[in-house]
Amino acid sequence: MNDTASSGRTFRLDLHVLGPLLALIALVLIGASINDNFLSAGNITNVLARSAFIGIIAVGMTFVITAGGIDLSVGSMAAFVAGVVILTMNALIPALGVSWLTIVAGMLTAIAAGLLAGLLNGVLIAKVGIEAFIVTLGTMGIYRSLVTWLADGGTLSLDYALRTLYRPVYYGGIWGVAWPIIVFALVAVIGEIVMRRTPFGRHCAALGANEQVARYSAVKVDRTRILTYVLLGFLVGIAVIMYVPRLGSASASTGVLWELEAIAAVIIGGTVLKGGFGRVWGTVVGVLILSLIDNILNLASMVSPYLNGAIQGVIVILAVVLQREKKAAD
Amino acid sequence: MTPVLALSGVTRRFGPIAVLHGVDFDLRPGEVHALIGENGAGKSTMMKIMAGFLSPSEGTVMVDGAPAAFADHRAAEDAGIVMIHQEFNLAAPLSVEENIFLGREMRRGPFLDRRAMQAESRRLLERLDCPLDPRRRIADISVPNRQMVEIAKALGRSARVLIMDEPTAVLTTRETETLLVQIDRLRAAGTAILYTSHKLGEVKAIADRVTVLRDGRKVLEAPAADLTEDQMAEAMVGRDLTDLYPAKGPGGADVVLSVSSLTVPGHVEDASFTLKRGEVLGFAGLVGSGRTELMEGVVGLRPSTGRVEINGRALKRGDVLAAREAGLVYLTEDRKEKGLLLGKSLAENLTLLALDKFSGLTIDTKAEATALTDAIAEFDIRAKDRLMRAGNLSGGNQQKLLLAKTMLAEPDIVIIDEPTRGIDIGTKQQIYTFIRRLADAGKSVIVISSEMPEVIGLADRVVVMQAGRIAGEVTGEAIGEAAIVRLAMGLGPAGGHPAGPVHTTKGGDLKEAPAP
Incomplete structure (x- = not known):
């Protein structure tokens, strides 16, 4: 994994490992020099809290991609799960009232729905044997269409009183740190440990590197593959729990392009798109890079924020070029 | 005669490490020059330098007596020097003809001239005495035929020098014979051939001259006729190799593994055998006779029906992890793709x-x-x-x-598939010793091998497979080449009646159309 070994290419490899970190530091310096508000607690909280949804999902995506898969459905899945959660909570108000009980029931619904959706993807891919790209392209369309249908083309809104009760889950926090940031940090730290130090993480990398070898090494290949999608679904559920109190609504435009942002973050972070090697901390850095670009463009007046996507695109391509250079150096 | 290709004082370094030290070498038209040496002796590096994949750090490569510096392997190909790699450079989904002409397609106007290319492919393959339909896909033809396509491809590029990296490593004895006949034919036509192999019998049979590399230095160059196989092996290893195989053990006592009526659909039919504690059990047979598939079925890597018992307890089917936990593991023959x-x-x-x-x-x-x-x-x-x-x-x-x-x-039971494929003789000896030590320590070992001397030298008992079935078993003193070959060809035990359909004339085709 850490191939800082043989002589002559240490510098280049270090650059590969440190690249995303250096880019992040550069962005922070640029941001700080452009706008005094950039390093204010408010702005930092804002950036981090908004990164949390994509970030939590991207951690799950890191496992899927490391194991040689891909999931295009997570954006639609998030919208659909959010829709289901809102409908469930609204429906439970007559029985449970405007209470935390209702909210907890909603949270459990989010997790259950996420797990099920991930399981569906995983089973279709591992057991039925359809390409991950095709399966998740299909479910992406299905979930997007279902949430549009549930909302009848409009917006699903959470009961106003319940929303007020639920709000602190996004806007509140402890010791001045917002909940989404805490949850994101927890997910990232646990994710990094799981990837690096558990048999499951090792098996994901083995699976992505060469599925045959994994099979011959008594790795439960199908189960591991399905688990990566279930884990991702679970994390989509967690992201939805943090997302619903922010706007209290879900519509056809919820979570649009989240899947691509999550994949982009994973790739920027140094995980190999065709699998075999992944690092969660890299993904976290990738997420932060993407949201900082957005934030800086909004704070600065030099470049139009409408060019956000273009700059992010350049960064993704650059990240892959750097990965390839590493390969050529071997 | 001027050598068509020669090296003079060639040294090659990778970083600070030199893998070739001032090697001189020459290759004449119409000769087969064998290059042998242990893994890591520098054979590959040397071949790559001659074929333009690498450049020498010091020294010169000479073509027709004049110094040449190849920019890349294309430049070498233009000079008529083509290397055939051990892992073929063929595109499996494409046809034979498409592969032969890949990168230099014949055209008629803007379109491909398929008819001309097919005719030319046919002509090239005929020169090799290989009547293969150029329209078949590479994925659908056998390994030796792929080898022929590689050679045809090289000939199509008007190669004067063929550098063959272990061409017979994956071939059966019969397939090897066919290849050697073709090499003989090419030699007669004036092609210079550099040939590497770990099979010294083959080297002795085909080569005119032999060069031995050890630790990046040339230690011996002599006419093949003047060398015995033992002399070659000793020059390679640099020490005496009288005891390649360790002494056999007493054979086993109680049964640890019992397989009954195992069928792997499409590959193995109704196979039963037992393995005893402390025993080395050999599995012989032609490539494609179902040995690998049978063992993959036993450990659960392939769907199978039948019963597998370890120490009297039934093993869950189709579960590699359960097999491992019961003490049974399988070591694949394909270390690069599966190992x-x-x-x-x-x-x-x-x-x-x-x-x-x-x-x-x-x-x-x-x-x-x-x-x-x-x-x-x-x-x-x-x-x-x-x-x-x-x-x-x-x-x-x-x-x-x-x-x-x-x-x-x-594990208590180890199944090792082709334990020494593509491995030099010094390492082979280490692996044989290791296998015997395992058995002596009370473990049980199954060795699948296509190398007859290996099975004979190593196994306490040999099971022979033929066309997906177990053809018979040879034990103790009876273990010998003749007995095994009879069974492998479906002739039944010596003096007995045929055990199954006789395939003597088409044994080599079994790989393409495995029975049943």
Whole structure:
């Protein structure tokens, strides 16, 4: 994994490992020099809290991609799960009232729905044997269409009183740190440990590197593959729990392009798109890079924020070029 | 006669490490010059320099007596020098003809001239006495035929020099014979052939001259006729090799593995056999006779029906992990595609099969590092550094790593498929010794091998397969080439009646159309 070994290419490899970190530091310096508000607690909280949804999902995506898969459905899945959660909570108000009980029931619904959706993807891919790209392209369309249908083309809104009760889950926090940031940090730290130090993480990398070898090494290949999608679904559920109190609504435009942002973050972070090697901390850095670009463009007046996507695109391509250079150096 | 291709004082370094030291070598038109040496002796580097894949650090490459510096292998190809790699450079989904003309397609106006290309392909293959339809896909033809396509491709590029890297490593005896006839034919036509192989009998049979490399130096060059196989082996290894095979053991006592009526659909029909404690059981047969598939069925890598018992307890079918937990492991013949993660570190490869022994909730990387140290010592794995990737080890050391990985699961029963494929003779000896030590320690070993001397030298008992069925069994003193070949060809035990359909004339085709 850490191939800082043989002589002559240490510098280049270090650059590969440190690249995303250096880019992040550069962005922070640029941001700080452009706008005094950039390093204010408010702005930092804002950036981090908004990164949390994509970030939590991207951690799950890191496992899927490391194991040689891909999931295009997570954006639609998030919208659909959010829709289901809102409908469930609204429906439970007559029985449970405007209470935390209702909210907890909603949270459990989010997790259950996420797990099920991930399981569906995983089973279709591992057991039925359809390409991950095709399966998740299909479910992406299905979930997007279902949430549009549930909302009848409009917006699903959470009961106003319940929303007020639920709000602190996004806007509140402890010791001045917002909940989404805490949850994101927890997910990232646990994710990094799981990837690096558990048999499951090792098996994901083995699976992505060469599925045959994994099979011959008594790795439960199908189960591991399905688990990566279930884990991702679970994390989509967690992201939805943090997302619903922010706007209290879900519509056809919820979570649009989240899947691509999550994949982009994973790739920027140094995980190999065709699998075999992944690092969660890299993904976290990738997420932060993407949201900082957005934030800086909004704070600065030099470049139009409408060019956000273009700059992010350049960064993704650059990240892959750097990965390839590493390969050529071997 | 001026050598068509020669090296003069060639040294090649990778970083600070020199892998070739001032090597002189020459190759004349119309000769087969064998290059032999242990894994890591520098054969590949030398061949790559001659074929333009690498450039020498010092010294010169000479073509027709004049110094030449190839910019890349294309430049070498333009000079008529073509290398045929051990792993073929063929596009499997494309047809034979498309492969032969890849990159230099014939055209008629803007379109491909398929008819002309097919005719030319046919002509080239006919020259090789290989009547293969150029329209068939590479994926659908047998390995020896792929070899022929590679040679045809080289001839189509009007090659004067063919550099063949272990062309017979994956061929059966019969297929090898066919290839050797073709090589003979090419030699007669004036082609210069550089040939490497670990099979010294073959070298003795086909080569005009033999050059031996050891540790990057040329230690011997002599006419093949003046050398015995033993002399070649000793020059390669640099020490006496009288006891290639360790002494056999007493054979087993109680049955540890019992397989009854195992059928692997499409490959193996109704196979039954037993394995005893402390026994080395050989599995012989032609390539394609179903040996690998049978064992993959036994450990659960392939769907199968029938019964497998370990120490009298039925083993759950189709579950490799359950087999491992019951003490049964299978070591694949295909170490690059099924055995090792070539892009991963040694430690990660080592512990993959037995990872649960190194982890509670998380993996104990310290224990992993210790295990690697132990494995390097115990299996004599020669790694430049501990953090290198498995893919950068030489073939023999990869095999040792694979063995170490398998043994880390602490199995009682080990099935080893082609334990020494593509491995030099010194490492072979180490692996044979290791297998015998396992049996002496009360473990049980099944060895599948296509190399007859290996089965005969190693096994206490030999089961022979033919066309997906178990054709018979040979024990003790009766183990010999004649007895095994009779069974492998479907002739039944000596003096007895045929055990099944006789395939003597088309044994080599079994790979393409496995029975039943």
